[in-house]
Amino acid sequence: MSDDTAPKMKRMFFREAIAKAVREEMTSDPRVFVMGQDVGAFGGSYREFDGLYAEFGADRVRDTPVAEAATIGIGVGAAAAGYRPLVSITYMDFMMLGFDALINYGAKLRFKTGGQLTAPVVIKTTAGALGQGVAHSQCIESWLMSVPGLKVVAPSTPADAYGLLKAALRADGPVVYIDHKRLFPIPGDVPIEETVFPFGQAIIRRAGLDVTITSHSYMVRVAMEAAQKLEQEGISCEVIDLRSLAPLDIKTVAASVGRTGALLTLEEGQTTCGVGVEVAAQVYESLGARPWARLGAQRAPVSSNPVLEPASLPDAAKVIQAAHRLLCR
């Protein structure tokens, strides 16, 4: 029973999906190159650039010193001058060092030059808590969503990592592409044929009737775990993986909330000015008022402490609790 129209898939590690995307784009476009710490012979901190240095050489896979401000600035400048760099920033926390170049120059370049120049640079980074302490655990995507001229995407599966990274490397302006530390051990099916996933498209991971749960990145898996348990209690959850944070696909979310009547927004980052607040506000603007609750990290830095770290982050139990409260049952 084979479906000839279904894309052929291959199961692979998350890091292999990334390497596949980058290799394909570097092969088809000589302007694409990689720069960052430990990206060359080492193959990337997560081995996500394995084999690229051997294949493309030191000119196109460039190791940098620990100097995120200059690294991001050089990437942005090379992009403005016609290239398509992928700048690897190992920890999302340290993107902050490059905010001047990325946000004050890169994101504003097209506007400030009246359309003369644009900076098609991809800042590829890894977010999230995994026992590495307060300055190596942050999810700050909500800070970036409000920057005009900046696109932000966050896959939750190897397939989306592959398709979104290809799209990012073909975009015509700066993109922040965000992995999560806890996604790397989880393999998944990835299209074998070259496939690009468009920005601005969320995906319904699980259909449901009683409540819409939106999330992105690793928390999608937490939402799915909670949804499975809630099903056993007779609560049917529709889980939406946002995938694209800027631009947001509010159409899909609003249509879902229109059906379910309730919205629970879930993220690993802070809920204050978070992704969830933006989703809820835009759903409200589209649909009008519906019951809504937001769930995210506790309002504190995320310690590496083995008791405090899980205590500060959402998990399936907390999602279930939040759903009960939201639905008053």
Added chain:
Amino acid sequence: MSSSFRSHMENNSIAPLRMMMVIRAFETALAKRRDHGFQLLSTGEEAVAVGLCSALDEKDQLLTGGRSIGPALARGVDPNRLAAELLGKATGTNRGKGGRGHLADHGSGFFGAHAVVGGNISIAAGVALAKKMEGKGAFVTVLFGDGASGAGSLHETLNMAATWKLPLLFVCNNNQLSVSTARADALAPKRLSDLGTSFGLPSRTIDGMDFEIVAEAARTAAQTIRDGQGPVFLECISKRFAAHSTTARETRKAEELAEIRAQCPIQRQMARLRDSGILNAAAEEALEKEVETIVSEAFAFADSSPYPHPAEVLTDVG
């Protein structure tokens, strides 16, 4: 119009003098207007921009900080479109949306100004990396002041430009004052060119008030870079005739300012050309008229141009 500014800026030619005079006259005319906005002027520092640009080819690119008007004109940006941009008109180089702090015209080799102090330095290194990868022999110059020389971006970029042998010329226009802070109070190195030396760059400190000295140093630096030897650092000591900006308070006394103005680079070059017989009274008068025409036409063009439509708030955002 701009092609005449790209004419040979050799020593013993009128072109560099004319360019310095255009910069002076342009900025003077701008500052006289009631609607001049927030401007940083190069008065007194014209030799740095013009001397530097005399060493650049068509395919090279120049990036600057916020003190951009003089360098943009020196590089060959059309004075009409420059004036329009400064006054916020849609016919400006940036459609009126960037202003002085973000002037850009890469077709003229002026990749752009950026208003964040030190913010263009790593960007310039990225443009230089692109030029290196293109392999067509072009190089990039980044012009910044003593005020930017304490910024981390400079030090990080010197390091990466050196390790990657980027075709990048660092030009520090040291006018010895960062708004109100004297250079010696802000920066520890004995000479700012020591910043380049410490990363292994060929580095020089020169007199920035003399066009020919700047031009010679810039051409030597350009050749070093074109020969593939990596980045070079040039410190030009100059004097700022006016306050930091059109809104900043002047901190120097009248006697000091008089002494400073006596070192005018335009007067120095004019004297040189008179002495060598290239410039006589008639030629001088013609030159003055020519400069006046260029400047008045530029502002007439700007004044007769429309502002952008409010809908342009949402265009080219990305």
Added chain:
Amino acid sequence: MIYQLTVPAAVPGVEEIRILEWHKEPGSAIEVGDLVVELETHKAVIEVRAGQAGVLRQILAQPGDWRTIGLPLALFSSEANEALPDEASGAEAMQVEFEVI
């Protein structure tokens, strides 16, 4: 006696591995310390070595196959001519040593 080699929980956080390469063939005699198979995780390779002597009888997963922790990869027996069971799950677990590269 029949033993089964199962996927070891060698790397914290790893629930699923991919077979990389078998270093012994069915029928080979295995000594303690012999490298039997290499398994790939998302970040490292696990070298699985025999913790007891025996004979490799049957390989249950090929290079490129995915298996979760605890699933059987191969059958061993103490003697070369013992009959193999229909199902691997009843067999006792084989002793292994592993090294994460």
